[in-house]
Amino acid sequence: MSISKKEKEAFDAAPWSGATKRYDIVKEGSIAVAIVAILAIGLSLLMGSPDETPLTFKGWAVSNADNFYATAVQELAGTSGSATYGAPYNKASEGLNVGPLWLQKWAGVSHPVDTVNEFVIAPLSTQVMSTDIASALATWKAASDKQKQDWATAYDDAITKAEGKISAVPAGAYGPVPALAQGLTDMAKGGALDAALLSQGGFFQTDNTKQILFFGDGSYLDDAGTTANLQGGTWGMMNETGRYPGQAWLWLYSFWYQIPPFNNEESKPIGANADAYIMYLMGALSLGLILIPVIPGVKSLPMRIPIHRGIWRQYYAANGIKRRKK
Numbered sequence: 001m002s003i004s005k006k007e008k009e010a011f012d013a014a015p016w017s018g019a020t021k022r023y024d025i026v027k028e029g030s031i032a033v034a035i036v037a038i039l040a041i042g043l044s045l046l047m048g049s050p051d052e053t054p055l056t057f058k059g060w061a062v063s064n065a066d067n068f069y070a071t072a073v074q075e076l077a078g079t080s081g082s083a084t085y086g087a088p089y090n091k092a093s094e095g096l097n098v099g100p101l102w103l104q105k106w107a108g109v110s111h112p113v114d115t116v117n118e119f120v121i122a123p124l125s126t127q128v129m130s131t132d133i134a135s136a137l138a139t140w141k142a143a144s145d146k147q148k149q150d151w152a153t154a155y156d157d158a159i160t161k162a163e164g165k166i167s168a169v170p171a172g173a174y175g176p177v178p179a180l181a182q183g184l185t186d187m188a189k190g191g192a193l194d195a196a197l198l199s200q201g202g203f204f205q206t207d208n209t210k211q212i213l214f215f216g217d218g219s220y221l222d223d224a225g226t227t228a229n230l231q232g233g234t235w236g237m238m239n240e241t242g243r244y245p246g247q248a249w250l251w252l253y254s255f256w257y258q259i260p261p262f263n264n265e266e267s268k269p270i271g272a273n274a275d276a277y278i279m280y281l282m283g284a285l286s287l288g289l290i291l292i293p294v295i296p297g298v299k300s301l302p303m304r305i306p307i308h309r310g311i312w313r314q315y316y317a318a319n320g321i322k323r324r325k326k
Contacts, residue, residue, distance in 0.1 A: 060220040061188035071218035072181040075115040077152035080217040089113040096276035123196040133183040136176035151175035
């Protein structure tokens, strides 16, 4: 028996007159929740996120003092990644772009970060200083901007030539920069730098942007990511400790970084701007997902690919309904 679309809709809208069976949805739901809870607890114990201890400036300065010291010099010289990043932290670069779209530059500096003062000078000024550090700070503050830049740049270049080995840096006209860098390193080793940086935003501080930027300027954070297999080349993702289900949804973002041209910084124009391109790409995909109900052709796919008829074939057979041939 073949029926028209109108008859089919009328049939589907009619009250159910077939067989019924008692169904306790509360009981079934309770059992399902209990089973899932047991599985979640068991699997989290076996394969849960590692309870990693927080990264600290103390841990960085103690484990790799030369790298911390060199990073402090870069902050003073304005050559660190944070100092040269651009918006929203400073105006040192134009930032990423997608063709004529320079959203990073257009957004401007909304979260200003002065790496010289906020990462080095201000923290040192909060401490009870030795005579050497106090004298170095006074000399730095009294110097002109050009003199400060000359001192810090010369020392940064010397450290780079020495391949980061501070003891191999020759003497030179570095002004108070070595004393300032050593003072900050000693401060970090003592554990005081973490608190000093955190307190810059007030007592109730929840913004750790500056600390993370400082971490990112050196090798400490990057090395920790490599140890935990969190680099882009290893599809790095980790659940936050104590959070479930964590960041598994990031696989779709991480996927794009594994394929050309996004994984090649030398490819133009995408390589160096991969972050921006992937952001736009994911935005377009997300918008497409949201608009599925109104996209012609896509919204009718369930009717064109009638999987539901296979699922409900027994129902259709029992009621003598056949697919209408065109």
